[in-house]
Amino acid sequence: MNIYQHILLAIDFSEDIQFLIERANKMAVQNDAKLSIVHVLDNIPMPDTSYGTIIALDDETDNVLLEQEKNKFSQIGTQLNVPENQRWLIWGSAKEEICALAEQENVDLIMVGSHGRHGLALLFGSTANNVLHHAPCDVLAVRLKNE
Ligand code: AMP
Numbered sequence: 001m002n003i004y005q006h007i008l009l010a011i012d013f014s015e016d017i018q019f020l021i022e023r024a025n026k027m028a029v030q031n032d033a034k035l036s037i038v039h040v041l042d043n044i045p046m047p048d049t050s051y052g053t054i055i056a057l058d059d060e061t062d063n064v065l066l067e068q069e070k071n072k073f074s075q076i077g078t079q080l081n082v083p084e085n086q087r088w089l090i091w092g093s094a095k096e097e098i099c100a101l102a103e104q105e106n107v108d109l110i111m112v113g114s115h116g117r118h119g120l121a122l123l124f125g126s127t128a129n130n131v132l133h134h135a136p137c138d139v140l141a142v143r144l145k146n147e
Contacts, residue, residue, distance in 0.1 A: 040093070
């Protein structure tokens with residue numbers, strides 16, 4: 001019997017993310033599991049204006065960074081053959097939204113990357129660490145090697 005039925009892969013766009021993507025793909029195939037992907041937009045685009053800074057919250061904005069993130073996310077979804085309704089692009093805080101989505105979608109395994117931080121970064125806590133402590137299900141942290 002397969003252990004996991006629904007895997008949620010949490011994606012950021014760090015350079016080493018491809019390794020995590022391949023691991024998640026294999027895990028989904030081996031378990032014959034449904035695979036969903038999530039990227040949390042946690043950096044709100046803030047265009048500068050002559051009268052200060054406005055926070056652009058609607059996704060009609062032509063913010064170049066936002067469009068790039070959407071494109072990269074879409075490419076990963078296509079690469080993994082993830083249907084559109086299992087691709088989640090969400091505004092908010094990564095650690096909270098990933099766990100809330102896992103609960104909502106009856107996910108039984110969340111996969112995140114781990115950079116094996118030390119020192120101050122360890123003290124402040126990584127996304128992987130936060131997800132691990134608040135997830136409603138199993139969490140697999142895949143060690144990513146920073147070149
Ligand atoms: P971090 O500790 O923040 O460098 O991230 C570790 C892992 O958390 C990444 O490899 C992703 O799996 C996940 N992650 C980080 N940021 C996000 C995000 N904004 N949206 C979805 N997953 C994320």
